[in-house]
Amino acid sequence: MVETRPLEDDAARPILVPNEVWRDPERSPDERVDDLLARLTLAEKVGQLGSRWALNDMTADADTAAAAAPDAPAGPGSDAGDALDPDEVLNVAPMQDVFAASGTIALEDAAAHGLGHLTRVYGSVPITPAGGAAEVMKQQRVVTNASRLGIPAIVHEECLTGFTAFGATVYPAAIAWGATFDPDLVERMAAAIGRDMAALGIHQGLSPVLDVVRDYRWGRVEETMGEDPYLVSMLGTAYVRGLQGAGVIATLKHFAGYSASRAARNHGPVPMGRRELIDIMLPPFEMAVRLGRVGAVMNSYSDIDGVPAGADPWLLTEILRDTWGFEGTVVSDYWAVPFLTSMHGVAADMDDAGVLALEAGIDVELPDTLGFSQHLVDRVASGELEEAVVDRAARRVLRQKIELGLLDPDWTPEGSVTRAEQVHLDSAENRALAREMAERSVVLLDAGTALPLMGEGRPAPATVAVVGPAASDPRTFMGCYAFPNHVLPRYPSRGLGIEVPSLADALAAELPDARLVHARGCDTRGDDRSGFAEAVEAARQADVCVVAVGDLAGLFGHGTSGEGCDAADLTLPGVQGDLVAELLATGTPVVVVVVSGRPYALGEIAGRAAGLVQAFMPGEEGGSAIAGVLSGRVQPSGHLPVQIPRHPGAQPSTYLQPRLGVGNDGITTLDVTPLFPFGFGSSYTQFAIDGLELSATEIATDGEVTVSARVTNTGDRAGDEVVQLYLRDVVAQVTRPVLQLVGFARVSLEPLESRRVSFTVHADRTAYTGRDLHRIVEPGDVHVLVGASAGHLPCRAVLRLTGETRVVGVDRVLDTPVHVGPAERVSG
Template sequence: MQPWQDPSRAVAERVEDLLARMSIEEKAGQLGSRWLGNTPRPPADGAQEPGAQSAPMEDAFAHEGGQVSLEQAARFGLGHLTRVYGSAPVSPAEGAAELARQQSVVVESSRLGIPAIAHEECLTGVTTYGATVYPAAIAWAATFDPELIGQMAAAIGRDLARLGVHQGLSPLMDVVRDYRWGRVEETLGEDPYLVSELGSAYVQGLQSAGIIATLKHFVGYSASRAGRNHGPASLGRREILDLLLPPFEAAVKAGAGSVMHSYNDNDAVPAGVDHWLLNEILREDWGFEGTVVSDYWATPFLASMHRVVEDYAGAAAETLKAGMDVELPDTICFSHLPNLVHDGELAPEYLDRAVRRVLTQKAELGLLDPGWNPKPDAPETIELDPPGNRAIAHRIAQTSIVLLDPGTALPLRRPANVAVIGPCADDPRTFMGCYAFPNHVLPKFPEHDAGLGIEIPTALQALRSELQGAHIVHSSGCEVMGQDRSGIPAAVAATAEADLCIAFVGDLAGMFGRGSSGEGCDVDDLKLPGVQTDLLDAVLATGTPVVVVVVSGRPYALGDLAPRVAGLVQAFMPGEEGGAALAGVLSGRLEPGGRLPVQIPRSPGGQPHTYLQPPLGEPSMISSVDVSPLFPFGHGCSYTTFELSEFEVDQTEIATDGSFEVGVLVRNSGVRAGTEVVQLYLSDPVASVVRPVRWLAGFARVRLEPEERVRVRMQVHADRTALVGRDLRRVVEPGRIRVSLGTSLRDLPFEQAVTLGGPARVVGADRVLSTPVVLEKA
């Protein structure tokens, strides 16, 4: 046994021993990957557009990567195997057999016999056939519940580990900057602190099962011009440092093992060749020691799309020097690395640096140990959607449903005749995000006739079960997308005969224009897709009370609709248990627990407008465009009532390295149990640079029985007021800070000034990033 194979030795010692034994070609092999199961699907007969795709420009780049067999790709070793389970509808046993086969090829084709890291997508659960589909990430954000999201991630991690997978390509730490962007559904909302807390919880949960979490997309992807996928981002460094990087920094501090760089360019510099981002910030400032992987085909994009290098060899050299380690999903550019080193065009130190990181992860995963076996135990017995998973999915779905306005009809009062209409009422696909297997991969296999792989009761089915005794008539009225209005008269007739209408409208997630939400499914404005607005106008004209449930991946403008409806609910793609959760919330059997992680716009234009705006970005008479939201960040109603009282701040003067405590008493003053989300905001009246009017600095989710009381205490460190100054150094400035507390951005009844005294203090990566919360029964 060689020293690098000896698990009793230190990992660093094993890695250096192995590195010293490797040729240039063997080192380069560890930085590549192979997506063997990626076969581009042809378009339908007569169609002009490409067939369904699960990655950008898949038809072009998969052809390039597909020219190389796995034996050829692995002849000097291989870094990663791409999506063995997530490329076609296979059972766990079939996927496990194929993964074992591919690992055997990798081991047997190379001199050193080093296995590859197997990675999969896992944003809403393992992206494989038959696996649990949890709510979309934007729904996690609506829970304001990091502990619950950590439980979900741990369950996803356990499923991945049982399948023999090593790395998951989640979570997204992108902060929403424009609601028109198709990938809003994959994010954790528009506030950096909310993204930080929930994303870090996901990282810790996933990695508790031994799975490497991958933070994406580093960075600026969500800030593209006009919300256009892959669009350039007009970002100054201060916006990057203050708004977009803090969630990644928090997740790195939480232990994330990998980072995926994004496709976009920031101020004309592609993220994949940005030394400032990948080395100075990520490595030097934050101390990140894991791997940086490319987004799929982002490395050849440097030549073909960004045009900052002449060819694929130039792309390989520039991105490796900038700090990137592994090219995904296929080795295209990195096949040039050996010649670049041999010809003296790339210093071997860059190659060694990246290989050392990859081998360290392989050693920590046990892939260098003798006797390692790629096949999981009894894969034929693996159940990917067990009751425990479904229970978590149900809790997240319920906890994420936002009651925007109960109106006059909610909770339902046992209506006798109910019309259930809308394109999201009886289509289970509308409950799932674009990275759920049924929406992400199954469209590539129209010949597959075995169903979605999991049980997903629709809203209509769930309401029939929930409202036993009621006469329910269903009429969809229209599709999510398209201009077909032929079904609207039937929906109007059903509504006119009913005591109550429940309309389910919103999105159908897809990829690259095949959905109304999802990757590559960006929009011009925030009107409901297709002719859904016409459908709602028509049924509202009947005079029958209409409850509207928006099932979507982004917020839509509801300003014209809200005054006319009898109740309004927002459900952010609630997953496989969404139907039961929605039915229970509508009936009142379950409490609506969600709060808005993005604002609900009043009008469809005038975008982008998220809440983190400076004074000149706020609604005013300066412009004729009203950007005030219909419902603000953090908003959400309940079926009970709460009283907040006895607000206090223990110190009103602290040093620039001190802290203060904020306290408030929360009482359930209603007649049923419920949940309130207490929110703490800070503002900086006078600063050396322009700052947002307010920013979220802490939150606490509090569930109370009737008349129960809880004291909420939040410990706020001065670091939570830090800003990026004119010299781009992060500093805590002396001066006055306003502390506001309440239950949404626009409902902040308590305010107190705190003065920071002493000299300005420069802070670094050791600064305090969170606001600890303590709940005490009163």
């Protein structure tokens, strides 16, 4: 048994005694887990499968929350017109107000037999790093003292746009990562997030989101990295490497199919067949498991063809573990286990829901223990549940705790947060990284006649009207999982907790010699047009008008984008479209900046605007990044991870479609041709892509080919281009996409500089799921296309695959290695 001795603050440190293999760091993880499982009672094994959200009890009471962080500075606020009604319920998880009441058991009681996880110590209330660290130590002491063997809990937190904590850096939303087409940058960002979290005792981060966009109306588009499986795969796996390299377990979500709900309704049913699921939705998860060696996966809330993901052994066990070899833990999305009863109706009650989820392959229930409670002990005793199923999940949780060092003899609650006093959650280094990410994510759609504002040969404007809700409210730069939008609307006196200059402020700094006139015009939501007249007059008196419109992220109806904030169509929210129309009618050149979490239909604006820019929620440094692009100081280099539609109602339609899903050919009145295609991005220089070469025109169905093309900066400014490789399967067993991205490279070039980009393409990259649901590579012609977007592919060739149709398994090649050659000068 484990002996203990008292420490300060009633803490207890386990002392290694002879034959305690489970506490011996010199023994293998398997040996340690075997030893510990043999010592645990069934009730203690079950205890490791649960969690407790202790600070959730405080979120309904602002005074209590403030008391938890008495030294928390208020931070800057905003002059936003979009305010939260103080009487409204603000949940940070679905149906939190309903289920929180069921989870108010004291932490001491919840941990009586041990506890798997502690939920969101930092991300539930505005608490300082020091205050949060003290709370982590306090809760860990309760957990270790309450149970017989003193096993600590894993502490998890959200980290989609940075560590979701008060005062932490807010990086761009995930959809902006997609716009960078830069896995290395995403990995560096994730590593910075992980370092901050690890320093404060956080063991697991609930990111990244690997859902592939299928319908732009879905509120959580902002949390995704785009509509292409390969782009999401590469960036998501890079995030996993960065976060886990810093010592924090990454969590893939939402497994799987969540983003394809009917009518883009959050938590809606997913009417998807196995083939589409396997070929479109699962590849990002497979790459992150097989190549990223991710440590955790979270189930989707959705049911796919009638089977809830949280109760699907085919998905959670056969595919994830038996096929892909996943060895980590599966954690439930918040209250997904009781949802099997209340939302899906596949379980009679919460106890039955717990059995279903556990048997399917969920190992830990989050955020509180409801379905994985001690009733599982009774189910085993009655023969309704095999103890081996409990052991299976407990083994995975305990192994993870061993790998995290939580069961080492020198681990203490105090030691887990030893660097708390040195942590600056919004350091200069973090902000520089956030700025780099923001600048690389802004997409120039059309320079028009006005951009850049300070271009050569064009006098700088003397007077600039800055209009629109996204010009004055810095919250529009942040996603729904950024702390200022996620939690702080409940605490308006706390401001934002970090410095976030608005676009108006950033433009004032960017254009010091210009006179800026600001008029809000309207709010993000609502139908109030009372500010139109002031905005129109400001535009009339200016040399140029910059109007910034788009989204304000929130949760469950408290925003125009974000979880539970789905859209009926792709019209700009509220009366923002009407505001833009009135500004365009003034005759003043109008530059339209869309700051949003989803693409909006811009067909009524493009061609009339003097410039058009898309910024996907660029984070705390978004104002500077957008202003830099507008002025010309920053060379725009972002490319679209989603299409920009022309019409608000011709959706859903991502670029990844079979022949019947594109064009209209006179057979329908709906034309889904985008205004700007997937992968598109303009700049203030020009690029040419040519010189396509294939190392062979025929390869076997298990061979590989090198595809190369030359990219040249033909303009007079340095810049980055994203070279993109697509394939088209000409004839197949089933319908195939007319185009599919299989490789990309971001290339930096000086003026009149050229580089050759080479892609190594294995035949496995043409694999798809055939009629019998086996993934195959088959002989035949494949079109090879290289260019700068799905709509601009000047380099084309035909590759023939020869030999027998080959069934490919889990050992297939998942990625397309790319090599960028040395720079060469070209004649002007």
